[in-house]
Amino acid sequence: METLLLWLFYISSFYAFIPGLISRIFGFRVFRKGTGIGEFALTFDDGPDPRFTPRLLDLLKLHEAKATFFVVGSHAENHPDLIRRMHNEGHLIGIHNYVHKSNWLMRPSTVRKQIQRTDDIIYSITGERSTYYRPPWGIVNLFDFSKRRQVQIVLWSAMFGDWREKQGAERLAEKMLSRLNPGEVMLLHDRGTTLGANPGAPEHMLVALEYTLREAARRGLRSIRVDAMIKAAEDSPLLRLPFGKRLIVGLWLAWEQVFQALFRLKTVSPDHPFLHYRLRNYQGQQVVLDGGVMLQKGDKVIELHIDNKQLFELGLHSRSAAQLAIRMIRRMNQDLPILADRIAADGELMKAKALYGVSMLNRGPEKFGFTVLDLPDGWFARSTKFYLSVLLSVIHPAGGERLKERSEVLVPKMILMPVAQLMLRSEEKMPHERGVKKRELREEDLSRKGVVHEAELPSATIVQ
Known part of the structure; x- marks a missing residue:
């Protein structure tokens, strides 16, 4: 029995824990941060949401900001009008699995089907395929690194706990402003129905985001899509070192x-x-x-x-x-x-x-x-x-x-x-x-x- 448990530990570490560690610490085969001088990237997970996503899109439009939405396939399927609006207003749409479930708890074939199904939904609405993928909770497994996945894994450089209501808009804004720097990839959420989130938390996020966008304009910073940031990073002299x-x-x-x-x-x-x-x-x-x-x-x-x-x-x-x-x-x-x-x-x-x-x-x-x-x-x-x-x-x-x-x-x-x-x-x-x-x-x-x-x-x- 002890031998079996030991083998299970080794297998789970090789399949999940070690890949997650090297992706977070060393950035192996994932994109986490850009190298721009005047740009940062706003990214939103778990949506779309009929209550908060329209208000978020209004706010981004008001401030002429572009963002990246990593959508859950089942939510996108239920709200195609919001996906269509994201696309029409120039935002990038990425994949966040069909259901919000950790890749550690799914077989490689199941993860592949989750990605493909969500991509098919996005394509059916917008006419464009998505090649940008953020696994739920940023958790990757060994096979996520495979080039056969045909997707670019995108994590983040700044996370604020905006899925919790208790910190409030003021404290959230303070955290966001402290990380408002060129090249940052900010993780936010436009839906609060995920396990561990508070349903009303996006309300505070929207208030804090408005403060952040105003301050960004004052500092001469603008939010761009992740694909634009990746391209700029690929052109950076740093990668030629x-x-x-x-x-x-x-x-x-x-x-x-x-x-x-x-x-x-x-x-x-x-x-x-x-x-x-x-x-x-x-x-x-x-x-x-x-x-x-x-x-x-x-x-x-x-x-x-x-x-x-x-x-x-x-x-x-x-x-x-x-x-x-x-x-x-x-x-x-x-x-x-x-x-x-x-x-x-x-x-x-x-x-x-x-x-x-x-x-x-x-x-x-x-x-x-x-x-x-x-x-x-x-x-x-x-x-x-x-x-x-x-x-x-x-x-x-x-x-x-x-x-x-x-x-x-x-x-x-x-x-x-x-x-x-x-x-x-x-x-x-x-x-x-x-x-x-x-x-x-x-x-x-x-x-x-x-x-x-x-x-x-x-x-x-x-x-x-």
């Missing part, structure tokens, strides 16, 4: 999230994150900065960090190292004056004596008023050089070749600026929203002024 490099990038960006949470970093521009900061005590040797400012161990400093995800995306979309540097300079030009405003409005930040970071820049920081100093030789300097070298091989357009060609100049340095100097420069020189229109910086302008020179280009800046 070797698997090993993609794995390094994935681990590195995951560490970025852990680091930001662990050290409670704040973001200068949350809508378009680039520069992060935190208040801490300086632990280095005594140094004299511009203006005779003396920085000693224990003094308060504002430690700066570049957002590694933004840094990586800038590198991916830059045709040359010069273009990468220029884009970074533009972002610093935008964020430093905003940081100055943050400091002026925060009594604790005003106690800081200087801005502090660690950089591999050769010339860039001085253009913003930073003093560049060598790191004291030791474990920190060596480990930082190793980390930034790995980072450079990932984000620099020339990749690892940059390390081979100019390894002697890739030395991490401290960059420091008195807070008082930042405030003064912000008022007098830096372009900002205070009515001074920012002139676009061109590559030839920056090169001519000595800000960018190919031989002395920034490799990475102010990174942890």
Whole structure:
């Protein structure tokens, strides 16, 4: 009996648990998140519903948003008018099985029939086949990975528990806004009759969604169909990277999230994150900065960090190292004056004596008023050089070749600026929203002024 139970455990793990694990963690043969700059994807499961789906379609139409509906075949069969309206208004219709039942509890042939039957229903109503599939609860089995399925499995990157009424519209809206980022695939539900859901829960979803769509418009984001997001992701330079490099990038960006949470970093521009900061005590040797400012161990400093995800995306979309540097300079030009405003409005930040970071820049920081100093030789300097070298091989357009060609100049340095100097420069020189229109910086302008020179280009800046 024990042997039989053990075999059943092995079979169930191989058939269901392990495939589910590798699809969720590694994204194997599933689509979970896009790589767009100004788009996200709204997806809705379990419908259509005669009470809520028409109101949802009205809301999407009002905000000119496109969405993807993963419909349950039996519901689609009972409400063909709603399926027809989804199709006519430009939304994508995907498959969510004929009945809302877990793939772990069905044989491969049964799952195949569920998909085919739902696809036939969609085709009979719209005249188009569906090749996009979301298994109920996102649970896959071993055979869902088979190429014979002829469907693209779509999961999600953000889920909010909107099937429960108890959290209410306000809390749901907060959750949705916290994940309103480019590339996100949001999972929502336009029907509340599924096992474990509350019948009235979509009411709260609709209220929260309206807040989210308004905020998306304010941020310059728009909702697109999943097929459009998949196509954009396939065209992304990220997918052209070797698997090993993609794995390094994935681990590195995951560490970025852990680091930001662990050290409670704040973001200068949350809508378009680039520069992060935190208040801490300086632990280095005594140094004299511009203006005779003396920085000693224990003094308060504002430690700066570049957002590694933004840094990586800038590198991916830059045709040359010069273009990468220029884009970074533009972002610093935008964020430093905003940081100055943050400091002026925060009594604790005003106690800081200087801005502090660690950089591999050769010339860039001085253009913003930073003093560049060598790191004291030791474990920190060596480990930082190793980390930034790995980072450079990932984000620099020339990749690892940059390390081979100019390894002697890739030395991490401290960059420091008195807070008082930042405030003064912000008022007098830096372009900002205070009515001074920012002139676009061109590559030839920056090169001519000595800000960018190919031989002395920034490799990475102010990174942890």
